[in-house]
Amino acid sequence: MPKLFPVPTARRIDGHRLLSVALIPLAAAIAMASTVAATGMTATPLGEANSTLGFLLDFATFCYLAVAMAHLSGAIAERTCGGMAAGLSMDEFDAPEPISKDEFWRAFPNHVDGAAIAGAVTLLCTLAGALIS
Template identity: 60%
Template sequence: MTIPTAARIDTQRLLSVVAIPLAAAIAMASAVAATGGAVDRIAEAGGTLAFLLSFVKFCYLAVGMAHLSGALAEKANGGLPAGLWLDEGAEPEPLPRGADPFWHAFPNHVDGAAIAIGVTMLTFIAAELLG
């Protein structure tokens, strides 16, 4: 069994996995902190960094699950062959005109899920070390 390699890096997908969830987490944390109220949410979370890390965990976990479900949906709905163990013995399907193979661009759905869930795990570790 060989591991396929990507032929190009898709910068939009890479941004959607790496940078956009971080920006969303910062924006959400800022909005929640700015709303104020009777309870000091930042102090209740254990400080500014712990408060922000909880939003980072949420955003990257959501992105990881979205990419994982995208890979499963693509495979279950007769999408492009992913080169996974599920494809063993399957006849190669001709690609539609203009379509890229599943592994052609980095990150594909599986890469995106792995990156996002990895960042989520790192934020869990960071939160434990801070707390």
């Protein structure tokens, strides 16, 4: 019986994509939260309602939720429209040859993996924020 939705297997781990899903949003959340905390300026009562750790977890939740939505929309666009070339350079003349569609989906994390990882971290940050409040 043929599978309607075959699950691809990962043949390699792409370090750049894994870093962009797992660590870069955390670094962005820490940078944003520390900047807001250092200036002491909050436009909402978010900073006053939570502790410093709660404030950081709220920023991390926001960053990882944005990453999850970006990867989810990328997966939808890839499956419905064929997607875009997956090169690292934005300059079309200096860009390396884009990897094929099959090769893109054989690497870990692909768009679905990225959305799942970022969604799981979002859930963990939300649960941790609820526990410390």
